[in-house]
Amino acid sequence: MNYIVSIGLEVHVQLRTKSKMFCSCDTGYGAPPNTHVCPVCLGYPGAMPVMNKEAIRMTVLAGMMIGSEISTYSKFDRKSYFYPDMPKNYQITQYDKPFCDGGAVEIMVDGKPKTINVTRIHLEEDVGKNMHFRGSSGVDFNRAGIPLMEIVSEPDMSSPQEAYDYLTALKQIITYTDISNCNQEEGNMRCDVNCSIRPEGQTELGTKTELKNLNSFKAAFHALEYEIARQKEVLEAGGEIVQETRRWDPDTFETYSMRVKEKAHDYRYFPEPDLMPVVLDMELVEEWRSGLPELPEVRKARIITQYGLPEYDAGVLVSEKALADYFEGAAELSKNPKAISNWVMTEVLRFLSEKEIEITELKVMPKALSELVSLVDDKTINMTTAKEVFAIMCEKGGEPAGIVKEQGLAQVSDDGVIDAFVKQAMAENPKSVEDYKGGNKAAVQFLVGQVMRMSKGKANPQMVVGLLMDLMKG
Amino acid sequence: MGIEISSLTVHGALDALSGGECSSEELVRDVVAEIAKRDAEVGAYVSVDEELALEQARAADAARSAGKCGRLLGVPIAIKDVLNVEGQSCTCGSKILEGYTSPYDATAIAKLRAEGAVFLGRANMDEFAMGSTTQNSAYKVTHNPWNLDCVPGGSSGGSAAAVAAGEAIAALGTDTGGSIRQPASFCGCVGLKPSYGRISRYGLVAFASSLDQIGPITKNVRDAALLCEVMSGVDKMDSSSMDEPIPQLAVDLPADLKGVTLGLPKEYFVDGMDDDVRRGVMAAVEKCRELGAEIKEVSLPHTKYAVSTYYIIATAEASANLARFDGVRYGKRAEGATDPIDMYGKTRAEGFGAEVKRRIILGTYVLSSGYYDAYYLSAQKVRTLIRQDFEKVFEDCDALLAPVTPSPAYRIGENLDDPLQMYLGDICTVTANLAGICGLSVPCAMTESGLPVGLQILGPAFKEENILKVGHAYEQARGDMPLPEILKR
Ligand SMILES: [Zn+2]
DSSP, X not given: OOEEEEEEEEEEEEOOOSBOSSSOOBOOSSOOTTOSOOTTTTTOTTOOOOOOHHHHHHHXXXXXXXXXXXXXXXXXXXXXXXXXTOTTSEEEEOSSOOSEEOOEEEEEETTEEEXXXXXXXXXXXXXXXXXXXXXXXXXXXSSTTOEEEEEEEOSOBXXXXXXHHHHHHHHHHHHHHTSOOOOTTTTSEEXXXXXXXXXXXXXXXXXXXXXXXXXXXXXXXXXXXXXXXXXXXXXXXXXXXXXXXXXXXXXXXXXXXXXXXXXOOOOOOEEOTTSOOEEOOHHHHHHHHHTOOOOHHHHHHHHHHHHTOOHHHHHHHHTSHHHHHHXXXXXXXXXXXXXXXXXXXXXXXXXXXXXXXXXXXXSSOHHXXXXXXHHHHTTSSOHHHHHHHHHHHHHHOOOHHHHHHHTTOOOBOOHHHHHHHHHHHHHHOHHHHHHHHTTOTTHHHHHHHHHHHHTXXXXXXXXXXXXXXXXXXX | OOOOGGGOOHHHHHHHHHTTSSOHHHHHHHHHHHHHHHHHHHOOEEEEOHHHHHHHHHHHHHHHHTTOOOTTTTOEEEEETTBOOTTSBOOTTOGGGTTOBOSSOOXXXXXXXXXXXXXXXXXXXXXXXXXXXXXXXXXXXXXXXTXXXXXXXXXXXXXXXXXXXXXXXXXXXXXXXXXXXXXXHHHTOEEEEOOTTTBOOTTBOOSSTTTOOEEEEESSHHHHHHHHHHHBSOBTTBTTOOOXXXXXXXXXXXXXXXXXXXXXXXXXXXXXXXXXXXHHHHHHHXXXXXXXXXEEEEOOGGGGGHHHHHHHHHHHHHHHHGGGOSSSSSSOOOSSOSSHHHHHHHHHHHHSOHHHHHHHHHHHHHHXXXXXXXXXXXXXXXXXXXXXXXXXXTTTOSEEEEESSSSOOOBTTTTTTOHHHHHHTTTTTHHHHHHTOEEEEEEEEEOTTSOEEEEEEEEOTTOHHHHHHHHHHHHHHHOOOOOOGGGGO
């Protein structure tokens, strides 16, 4: 029997604000346990939350990027449940009035675009981290209170690959907007997935299970693959799917049951009395909107037309906002955008991956790259020299014309100088000259190589070939 | 030394200090001596930190001789045990906060500290401010200085008893449904509940966040005005604090009430009200008329729903506010738990008293899915109607006059097994919290059995000057009230 799979995702994204959601504690990662804490984020008696407005702005930006409706009136609510990592034993979140309603993210399925609908985006506070030691447990509250944006999708995905692609697309959009680092190792982006299957032909969704705390896109992919197979097996054996929460074990590659959800947990939501409702000034919201970056897909299309690049190039360049910014920074100054693109996709990316650094850390500025391309185009240097100059700039920065001059790397196009090199090469290699004259046309390449060696790579190769052939004709 | 502590006011103490009649250190020693004399009987304090108070007093004296001033420089004040003072305990009258030391100052405390106030000790209270008798404290029962067999009221009963028994010059209380005004009335003190948002709640351990407010319990209206003024103001740590101008409350208090319109809300003069209370309040009303006020009867028609509305909202908020007391991070942790859930259960079972448990269960119930609309949501709607009732009468009235409670202080142990009867005693006070307006309790009479009766003066939100003017003018015309017998012993 064939089954239709329905997958929905709740993606939690830590926003990259300087301070926590409701206090002024630092949000930095990796500090010793319980050093980024205060009475507010530890839930001490009498402490009160104060909203981080920057987190609200970031959440609204995310909503704008995916076409959400931005709520003029939103509020925070308390969600009550007891857990040691929750300082107040209620989480401040948004229940029925989130900042962003609706929205959509596009992914490609079999070469065709598919829309994944987003239900809402709301803002809440992250919880602490339980730690277990031999014979005791502890809680690190450094993470507690970091602003956490939750993006809830409709169950629109029908395969683990689609879920993976949706996560990738979300990450691209979020990093484009510069509101989160989306670093999966540091737990910036985590997700819960829910998944159900139903026999083909059945319209209502099957019973869903929820998989909690998937810390990477790969984990989401594998957990879903396992879970779908497990559900199929249950149904084919004549069984029924139990609505429950399951945990993914990345070591065994299996999901296992955490607790059966007989009915929804009663979180006893009610409006947070310590915070006033948020009435967003729409003029301010429009001001934020005007600062929005272009969506990756839109930018890709524009780059194709504006710079006359192949679709493949544009796709690579927009994969990361900073990379696209770098490319455009150079291409805008250049008469040869395709050459810029070639440089970025080969030399630049290779250097970044070798050194494991970000494009923003590259010492070769976009302007320098565009100048380097011009030097090649006007034949001041050849490609070999250009790569040398690029390597120098990677180490020390600087601008290419200066480096070429300093190091005497300019291409030699002087007839007299080249003439002398060519004659010397012919005199030192009479056998090659004879071979050429005897019909072995490839022998000319050897002689070109000799000339280039003598000129330390600076001779204009076209001139060398022309002169050699002229002289050997006679 | 010629200072009579039992009737010493804040203003009196400031005059004595600036006139060089005494030092702050002497003042603190005298007050501590009064505490030593009487507190075994009264039970106003959970703890007194004499050394720390003397240290602050000496610092105040040094500051004064260095020519520095402060609006409360050197004046010792009792603090209700629900306000965080850095380095001190803060039990909230509960076993569950045993061993907890505040790592920070509440904003109101920081403001008092900045003006040079000295913090004497921690005043007893009903556990987590839940109660109107101070019998719900896990530490001790506080007795009414006027009659030790009677309750001092609550939940700020320790604060009111301390002021009435001469064990403090003034005190801080908190008022969620009458917890400043009612004990002030029972103990013959002045009690001010400022408007919601007037004084930052940061550092006040929350009972019901949308109702709680810090305020002073003092020996006269002018002192209450001064303390309120010092603590007022918007605070970036409390989003519900309001950026309203702070009038010079303590200085500009006239002696008559010409041109003032005062309303008498008929719903507050309930059937079954104590005769002495009715007589006392009506005599005060007449006094205000003599002072030039126009008196008119008004109606607040939704008053009859106020008590049930209050108990739904207050318990709902409390059920979440008190969830943090779990034994994980501070305070008491029960022994012998096998897992976190067991630890929560045992810690909370051992740490909370019966009334707190009752209210947590009530609050959990009214927020439960399926009941939320019928209880919490309906209560919020009624709350709006109650607020609108006040807005309407304040169109024509500068303030309202009413009793604080239907009866004077009752005997310790009375009604203890009948929480519903106890809750009904809050009928005249909970409305001000629900509406966010300000209220003042001023002693106005003595019952035949020798217990004080309070006059309640209610004013529009952020119009503290209205009620303080009426209170002060009335207080001047009323003349001195007697002192409790216990002070003469
Ligand atoms: Zn913090």
